[in-house]
Amino acid sequence: DVVLTQTPPTLLATIGQSVSISCRSSQSLLHSNGNTYLNWLLQRTGQSPQPLIYLVSKLESGVPNRFSGSGSGTDFTLKISGVEAEDLGVYYCMQFTHYPNTFGAGTKLELK
Amino acid sequence: VQLVESGGGLVQPGKSLKLSCSASGFTFSSYGMHWIRQAPGKGLDWVAYISSSSGTVYADAVKGRFTISRDNAKNTLYLQLNSLKSEDTAIYYCARSLYYGYNWGQGVMVTVSS
Numbered sequence: 001d002v003v004l005t006q007t008p009p010t011l012l013a014t015i016g017q018s019v020s021i022s023c024r025s026s027q028s029l030l031h032s033n034g035n036t037y038l039n040w041l042l043q044r045t046g047q048s049p050q051p052l053i054y055l056v057s058k059l060e061s062g063v064p065n066r067f068s069g070s071g072s073g074t075d076f077t078l079k080i081s082g083v084e085a086e087d088l089g090v091y092y093c094m095q096f097t098h099y100p101n102t103f104g105a106g107t108k109l110e111l112k
Numbered sequence: 113v114q115l116v117e118s119g120g121g122l123v124q125p126g127k128s129l130k131l132s133c134s135a136s137g138f139t140f141s142s143y144g145m146h147w148i149r150q151a152p153g154k155g156l157d158w159v160a161y162i163s164s165s166s167g168t169v170y171a172d173a174v175k176g177r178f179t180i181s182r183d184n185a186k187n188t189l190y191l192q193l194n195s196l197k198s199e200d201t202a203i204y205y206c207a208r209s210l211y212y213g214y215n216w217g218q219g220v221m222v223t224v225s226s
Contacts, residue, residue, distance in 0.1 A: 039213045048205055048219050049156065054212040092156060096213075100171055101146075103156040 002027050004093050006104035012112040013083045021107045023093035025074040030097070037097040040069055040078045043106075044089040052091075053078065083109070113137040115206050115217030122223045123196055133189040133206030133217055141184035144209035147191045149202035150219075157202075160191065161209065174200075196224045 003026040013019050029036045038056050041049040051060045053069040056076060066081045080087055088111065093104040119131040133145070147159040160180040161169045168180050179192040189206050201224045207214035 037212075048216045050216075051213050058212070060213075094156070099169060101158040101161075103158070105155045 001100055002029075002095055002098045002102050004095060004102055004104035006091075006093060006107050009105065009107060011107055011109045013109060014112050015083060015085060017083050018079065018081045019083060019109070020080075021078045021091055021093075023071075023076045023078070023104050025076070025095060027098065028073045029076075029095050030073060035097075036072065037095055038069075038071070038076050039094050039096075040067075041092045041094060042087070042089050043092065047089075049092065080109075085111075113208065113215050115208065115215065117204065117206055117217045117220035120204065120220035120222045122225060124226050125196060125198060125224055127196055129193045129196065129222060131191040131193065131204055131206075131220060131222070133191075135187045135189065135206075135208070138208065140182075140187040145180075145182065145189045146207045146209055146214060147178075147180060147189075148205045148207055148214075148216075149200075150205070151199070151202045154202075159204070162189070193222065196222075198224050200224050 005024045007022045011019055029038050036056050040053040042052050043049045052063050057069040068079045070077050088109050090106040090108050092106050114136045116134045123129050144163045146161050149159050150156050159171050162180045162182055177195045181190045203219040203221050205219045206217045
């Protein structure tokens with residue numbers, strides 16, 4: 001199975017600070033069809049996961065543009081340019097280039 | 113799009129439970145569907161997938177014990193959980209499969225304990 005390693009496990013930030021989360025894959029996530037199926041999700045406390053970014057860098061409808069995704073192959077990054085209070089929660093990367101679909105262990109974003 | 117899970121609860125080890133996921137707001141029969149679970153305080157684990165033509169795939173941890181199925185006439189996805197173990201305790205989410213990701217339901221809790 002593809003292992004996704006997220007760092008850091010916990011991120012302390014102040015409102016307005018820019019932060020980044022890394023997601024490294026044990027295998028390339030480039031599919032033979034040319035797409036890279038690497039997504040980012042946010043799970044707020046007590047809620048189901050909410051999709052933020054798909055195909056590495058495309059924002060889901062309604063997601064603020066302070067969120068951005070980048071990367072290729074095995075290394076990916078989620079950046080939040082100016083954290084807001086509503087951004088707190090656990091961020092997961094997930095891949096579905098390879099079966100079974102797998103998820104990173106999560107990065108918890110908390111207020112400093 | 114709305115996905116509403118039901119059927120969870122407290123069950124003893126070795127017993128069975130059947131989860132349902134009622135779908136609305138889209139043409140259910142045209143989409144593959146997933147079950148994903150999350151143990152208390154832990155991360156997300158993919159459990160099973162059923163295609164629009166009812167082909168199925170399972171995670172190794174549940175293969176032979178869980179069965180995913182669908183009833184397109186009722187717009188409902190199912191997960192039959194047999195021979196339950198304490199490590200199956202989790203919130204179970206159903207999700208619609210999109211070419212670029214998932215739509216998630218709100219989840220249903222399954223607790224396996226004597």
